[in-house]
Structure formats: structure tokens, C-alpha cells
Amino acid sequence: MRLNKIILSFVSALVILFSTSVASFAKVVGDKIILGAAISLTGKYSSNGVHTQNGYNMAVDRINSMGGVKVGGKTYKFDIIYYDDESNPKRAAQLAERLISQDGVEFMLGPYSSGLTKAIAPVTEKYGVPMVEANGASRSLFTKGYKYLFAVLAPANLYLDVAIDLAVEKNNGKPVTVAMAFEQDAFSQDVRLGVLDAIKRTGSKKVIDDKLPKELNDMAATLVKVKQMKPDVLVVSGHTKGALTAIRQIAEMKVDVPMLAMTHCDAAKLSKQHGKNSQYALCASQWHKTLTYKDNFFKDGMTYAADFEKEFGYDPPYQSAESSAALLVFKDAFERANSFDQKKVRDALAATNMQTFYGNIKFAPGGQNVDKPMVLFQVMCDDSGKCENKVVAPTKWASAKLIHPVPKWSER
Amino acid sequence: MDFMVFQYPMITVQACLDGILLGILFALIAYGMALQWGVMNIINIAQGDLVILGGYIAYFMYLYGIHPAWGVIVAPVIMYFLGVLIYKLVINKVVDRDLFISILATFGISILFMQLMNFAFGADVVLANSDYGTTMLFNNNVVLPNSKLFSAFISILFAICLVIYMKKSKLGRAIRATAQNARAAKILGVDTEKVYAATFGINAALCGVAGALISITFTIHPYMGLPYTIRSFMIVIVAGLGNLPGVAMSGMGLGVFEEFADYILGTEFRIGSVFLLLVLILVYRRFKLSRKREYLK
Numbered sequence: 001m002r003l004n005k006i007i008l009s010f011v012s013a014l015v016i017l018f019s020t021s022v023a024s025f026a027k028v029v030g031d032k033i034i035l036g037a038a039i040s041l042t043g044k045y046s047s048n049g050v051h052t053q054n055g056y057n058m059a060v061d062r063i064n065s066m067g068g069v070k071v072g073g074k075t076y077k078f079d080i081i082y083y084d085d086e087s088n089p090k091r092a093a094q095l096a097e098r099l100i101s102q103d104g105v106e107f108m109l110g111p112y113s114s115g116l117t118k119a120i121a122p123v124t125e126k127y128g129v130p131m132v133e134a135n136g137a138s139r140s141l142f143t144k145g146y147k148y149l150f151a152v153l154a155p156a157n158l159y160l161d162v163a164i165d166l167a168v169e170k171n172n173g174k175p176v177t178v179a180m181a182f183e184q185d186a187f188s189q190d191v192r193l194g195v196l197d198a199i200k201r202t203g204s205k206k207v208i209d210d211k212l213p214k215e216l217n218d219m220a221a222t223l224v225k226v227k228q229m230k231p232d233v234l235v236v237s238g239h240t241k242g243a244l245t246a247i248r249q250i251a252e253m254k255v256d257v258p259m260l261a262m263t264h265c266d267a268a269k270l271s272k273q274h275g276k277n278s279q280y281a282l283c284a285s286q287w288h289k290t291l292t293y294k295d296n297f298f299k300d301g302m303t304y305a306a307d308f309e310k311e312f313g314y315d316p317p318y319q320s321a322e323s324s325a326a327l328l329v330f331k332d333a334f335e336r337a338n339s340f341d342q343k344k345v346r347d348a349l350a351a352t353n354m355q356t357f358y359g360n361i362k363f364a365p366g367g368q369n370v371d372k373p374m375v376l377f378q379v380m381c382d383d384s385g386k387c388e389n390k391v392v393a394p395t396k397w398a399s400a401k402l403i404h405p406v407p408k409w410s411e412r
Numbered sequence: 413m414d415f416m417v418f419q420y421p422m423i424t425v426q427a428c429l430d431g432i433l434l435g436i437l438f439a440l441i442a443y444g445m446a447l448q449w450g451v452m453n454i455i456n457i458a459q460g461d462l463v464i465l466g467g468y469i470a471y472f473m474y475l476y477g478i479h480p481a482w483g484v485i486v487a488p489v490i491m492y493f494l495g496v497l498i499y500k501l502v503i504n505k506v507v508d509r510d511l512f513i514s515i516l517a518t519f520g521i522s523i524l525f526m527q528l529m530n531f532a533f534g535a536d537v538v539l540a541n542s543d544y545g546t547t548m549l550f551n552n553n554v555v556l557p558n559s560k561l562f563s564a565f566i567s568i569l570f571a572i573c574l575v576i577y578m579k580k581s582k583l584g585r586a587i588r589a590t591a592q593n594a595r596a597a598k599i600l601g602v603d604t605e606k607v608y609a610a611t612f613g614i615n616a617a618l619c620g621v622a623g624a625l626i627s628i629t630f631t632i633h634p635y636m637g638l639p640y641t642i643r644s645f646m647i648v649i650v651a652g653l654g655n656l657p658g659v660a661m662s663g664m665g666l667g668v669f670e671e672f673a674d675y676i677l678g679t680e681f682r683i684g685s686v687f688l689l690l691v692l693i694l695v696y697r698r699f700k701l702s703r704k705r706e707y708l709k
Binding site: 042043044045046047087181184210211212213215216217218219220221222224225227228239240241244245248249252253254273274275 | 420423426427430434527530531534535536537538539541546548555557559626630631632633634635636638639671674675678679680681682683684
């Protein structure tokens with residue numbers, strides 16, 4: 001009997017707990033629009049998870065302090081419920097369920113990385129919850145016919161195809177030979193597909209096509225092959241570890257290649273870790289602070305970078321910038337929908353056509369942003385060894401001239 | 413499949429040299445594992461995490477402007493005391509229990525270390541630059557980063573020192589006596605508790621050295637420990653306990669095997685091939701053992 005009583009009181013305590021939590025977290029409470037986000041605050045994505053969160057927070061503060069969101073003649077402020085997904089897709093999916101069915105969230109912001117976005121998207125889709133995500137670029141996210149998923153960033157297959165075009169252009173329009181080394185995760189493989197498309201389109205030839213393991217810290221074998229085959233372009237994509245390992249070993253093994261193009265150099269803080277050895281590397285980036293896009297909230301990239309640095313103490317990586325842009329998109333959509341009806345907000349999101357400090361945003365039917373090209377920057381160092389990332393392509397945004405071919409190691 | 417490695421003799425030479433240099437480093441980690449496995453009968457799953465922790469020590473020295481090569485002196489000292497601490501807190505409670513308990517305990521330590529390192533140092537991949545330059549051989553056709561040569565040299569140096577220490581010092585003799593027969597050693601006045609603590613400390617110190625070398629030659633990351641545990645485990649089961657030349661040979665063999673697997677099967681199968689080799693060796697050993705058992709019958 002006593003046990004029954006204990007169980008009964010335990011259950012009723014739980015019921016009370018849940019009912020209060022639901023009551024306090026409905027989608028729009030008073031003058032607050034509550035968004036939900038599962039973010040990697042611990043685990044292997046924690047550094048980029050924090051960049052994402054900082055980007056979200058920065059935009060929430062800015063929008064709220066500049067008048068908030070006006071819907072139906074009333075002013076609302078943004079608020080975000082965060083949960084830590086531990087960099088684990090299963091956990092992220094659970095948390096999305098929890099945010100929607102227990103916390104009553106009706107609008108979501110994306111997590112960090114393609115893998116986690118992939119885990120969450122089916123959940124938001126099932127409940128018809130609009131999600132604006134800023135950190136899942138994998139092409140497969142946009143081919144599943146999701147109706148409620150919107151990505152402010154360019155899809156992964158566009159990351160490095162610019163580099164192949166650039167190499168062909170520098171080769172007087174003649175095809176080039178390409179060596180590729182890609183990690184086997186969803187994102188890098190999408191980047192690879194984009195490069196393969198570009199190779200086909202330009203009639204170029206791939207001479208090496210290596211896959212890199214998750215535990216990569218040695219790519220000497222690939223580089224020995226590069227030395228032997230002497231390709232015109234070497235393309236590497238393997239997250240931060242790929243970028244760091246490639247630069248270290250290319251310098252140590254004195255591999256001469258006319259063009260080296262990579263992803264994740266921004267996050268890897270290449271020039272900080274490697275100094276002059278990273279010079280001339282080309283890096284694909286979603287955003288760079290010198291781009292001249294404008295909006296009313298953050299003004300432009302340089303101002304955003306300065307404000308961000310003041311608040312968080314470091315130069316914003318593109319992961320933060322795109323996360324901030326996601327909030328601007330939500331604000332714009334709410335005001336155009338003039339309603340909190342999920343369907344109406346979804347339609348308003350689909351019709352988005354705006355410029356933010358991060359770039360133009362316009363969604364294709366699949367949900368990817370088609371109005372913002374990727375940029376390539378090149379690491380350039382001065383004589384004192386101080387290195388900077390300078391945008392070199394596309395030409396419209398270039399702040400420096402591409403140095404091509406990369407000088408040989410014996411001449412540096 | 414790509415047999416380029418055999419088509420160009422220079423690539424074959426390169427692969428062999430890379431493999432041997434790498435293998436020497438693996439052998440150092442494996443030696444630590446063999447030592448404590450032999451003495452305490454504990455398979456340390458956290459071996460790789462201790463290695464990574466050693467790497468972070470060198471990395472932080474590098475961050476503060478000290479050349480990371482000094483890490484091979486500082487890291488083992490810190491790691492020795494950490495090893496003794498881990499022994500006092502956890503290992504001494506499982507040392508006499510069966511192997512399964514100790515595997516579970518060290519597995520737990522491994523997870524704890526991974527998460528703590530992630531928490532304390534962040535999830536970024538980091539490395540320490542030595543700026544040692546490169547050695548070119550055979551008309552510039554074979555390149556050997558000096559950092560790899562340095563790490564192989566230091567590994568050999570530490571291994572030699574340890575062998576001499578084991579042979580000549582009082583503690584070394586006590587460790588060897590305990591490995592042979594812990595009960596007899598105890599009866600003859602060896603403080604086995606102290607021996608165990610020292611053994612675990614020495615193992616951690618070796619991991620510290622290896623970690624510092626890895627941060628100089630490759631990259632480190634809080635979750636990169638497991639492949640090092642697996643490699644050292646494999647080297648030890650091939651070589652057997654208390655067989656230092658065997659450990660060195662099988663370490664280098666594994667290094668060369670990995671390099672060739674990398675060239676022939678592709679980099680993505682590098683770690684995979686190590687796991688496959690592990691399974692094959694375990695099956696083979698079991699097969700051999702069962703044959704022996706039949707003779708006995």
C-alpha cells in the first residue's frame with residue numbers, strides 16, 4: 001500500500017511538473033515569440049555549436065533592442081529555448097520532439113552540422129514546424145521534398161566548384177587535372193559531388209580521388225601521390241582536421257601544387273596555427289566580413305564583425321554570421337505573414353526575398369538559399385608573418401587579386 | 413585497389429620509411445601497455461586517451477611560447493603523477509579482480525577523460541608546430557619530415573632508458589619480480605602496492621611522451637584516443653608480454669602495414685585495416701591455442 005502511495009505521488013508530481021512547463025513555454029507567450037533550438041554545446045561539435053549559439057543570441061538581442069517583431073499591430077520579442085544535443089543525432093531528434101510536443105514550441109532554429117539537421121528535419125516536418133537552419137549545407141537535405149525546412153546558406157555542392165572554374169580560367173580556359181581528398185561524411189561527399197560536376201562541365205580530369213577517414217591525422221600517402229602525379233589543383237575537404245593536417249603535411253613534405261583549395265579553413269584558423277605555411281591556400285566560405293551586403297540591423301559585415309567581437313571577444317566565423325541571419329529571416333517572415341499560424345509563416349518563409357549583411361536570401365523549392373554565392377578567400381601573409389584572409393573570387397566581391405600559381409617551396 | 417605503391421620504387425621506399433617511423437612511435441605506447449598488462453594484468457582502454465592528454469600538455473606549452481619538443485620532458489612528469497593518482501583512485505580497486513572488471517573500469521576512465529578534455533580544451537583539432545623542416549633523400553624523391561625522425565629518435569631513447577632502468581634499478585627489479593609472481597614478491601618483502609602504482613605511473617608517462625610527439629608530428633583531438641589504444645593492444649598481443657624486441661618489431665610491422673594499406677586500399681581503410689588485422693590475429697591465436705589444447709588432451 002505504501003508503495004502505491006509513493007508511486008501515486010511521484011506520478012502526480014510529474015503531471016504537475018509537465019503541465020506547468022507546457023503552460024510556461026507555449027509558442028507565443030505575452031509579448032514573446034519562443035523559438036526552440038537543439039545546439040551542440042558539448043561533444044565534438046561544441047566549438048561550432050557555441051559559434052552558432054552566439055550568432056543566434058546576438059541577433060535576438062539586436063532585433064529585440066531595435067523594436068522587435070511587429071505582428072498584427074503588436075510588438076513581440078524573440079526568445080530561444082536551448083537544449084544541448086551533445087553532438088549526437090539521436091539526442092537531437094529526441095530534443096526536437098521534446099521542444100515541439102512538451103515545450104509547445106512552434107518555430108525552430110537549426111542545430112549545428114548537416115548530420116544533426118538531417119536528424120531533426122523529419123521531426124519538424126512531421127509536426128509542420130517551420131525551421132530556419134543556418135548550419136546544414138548537405139545537398140541531401142534539399143532533395144527530400146521537405147516543406148518546412150529553410151536554409152540560409154548555400155548547399156555543400158557549391159563549396160568548391162568555384163575553385164575548379166577558377167583554375168580553368170587561369171589555365172586560359174583549358175581543362176585542368178584535379179587531385180581530390182574528401183572525408184566520408186555527408187557534407188564532404190556533397191562537396192565532392194559538386195567538384196565532380198565542375199570537372200565534368202569543364203572537361204577536366206581527376207587524377208586522384210582519395211577518401212579520408214574520420215580519425216584522419218595523416219595524409220602522407222595522398223600527398224606522395226600528389227607529388228608523383230603533379231595535378232593542377234588539389235582539393236581537400238575533411239573538416240578542421242583535414243585542413244590542418246593538409247597544410248602541415250604539404251609544408252613538411254614540400255608538395256608543390258599550383259592551386260590548393262579547401263573547406264573549413266575559417267574554423268581551423270589556419271593562419272593562426274600554421275602562420276606562413278598556410279599562405280596561398282584557397283578556402284571556401286559562406287561569408288566573409290568584407291562582403292558589402294547590407295541590412296538595417298547589423299548594417300554590414302564589418303560592423304557585424306566589430307559588434308560581435310565586442311560582445312564575444314573573437315572575430316566571428318561564418319557559422320555565427322549565418323546563424324544571426326536565420327533570425328533576420330524569421331523576423332521578416334513573421335511580419336509578412338502577419339500571423340503566428342504555422343502554415344502562413346511557412347508560406348511567408350518560402351516567399352522570402354531579402355538582403356541581409358550575410359548575403360541575399362531567397363529559397364528554392366527544396367529549401368536551400370539560391371541567391372548567395374560562395375566566396376573563396378586566399379590566405380595572404382605579409383613579411384612580418386601576419387596572415388589575413390582576402391576574398392579573391394567571385395570577382396565581384398574580390399578584395400585582392402588571386403596569386404596563381406602558388407610559388408614553389410624552393411622559392412619561398 | 414591502387415598498386416601505384418609498387419609501380420614506383422621511390423614510393424615503396426617512402427611508404428616503408430613512413431611506416432617504420434610511425435611504428436616506432438606506436439611501439440612506445442604499446443610498450444607501456446605491455447608493461448602494465450604484464451605486471452597488473454590490466455588491459456588499459458584509456459591508453460589512447462592518456463596519449464592525447466600528453467599531446468595537450470605539449471600543445472599548451474607551444475601556446476605559451478615554449479618549444480613543444482620540451483613537452484617530451486614535461487609531459488611524462490605530469491603524466492606520471494596523474495597515472496599514480498588514477499591508480500590510487502580507481503585501479504587499485506580492480507587490480508585483483510578479473511579482466512572484465514578492469515576493462516570496464518578503464519573504459520569508464522576513457523570516456524571520462526574524453527569528455528573532460530573536450531570540456532577543458534574544446535573540440536577543436538589542434539597541433540603544435542616544431543618548425544623542424546624536412547629531410548630530402550634520393551634526389552628529393554623521398555621526403556621525411558624531421559618531426560617524424562625526431563619522434564622516432566625520442567621514442568627509441570625512452571625505450572632504451574626504460575630497459576636499463578628495469579634491469580638496474582631497485583624499483584625495476586621489484587616490478588619484474590611482481591610481474592613474475594606477485595604473491596612470492598610480496599612474501600619476499602616487495603611492496604606490491606607501490607610497485608603497481610609506479611607501473612601505472614610509468615605507463616602514463618610513456619603515453620605522455622608519445623602524446624607530445626604526436627602533437628608535434630600529427631594532430632590531436634579529444635576523441636582521437638581509441639585508435640591508439642587499439643594499435644597498442646594489437647602490437648602487444650602479437651608480440652606477447654615482456655618481449656621488448658617483439659614489441660618494437662610488431663610496432664614497426666604495423667606501421668608499414670598501415671602505410672601500405674593506405675596506398676593500396678585508400679586512406680579511408682587505414683584504421684579499418686588495423687581493426688581487420690586485429691580480428692585476424694585473434695582468430696589465428698585462438699586457432700593455435702585450440703590445437704595446443706588438443707595435444708594436451
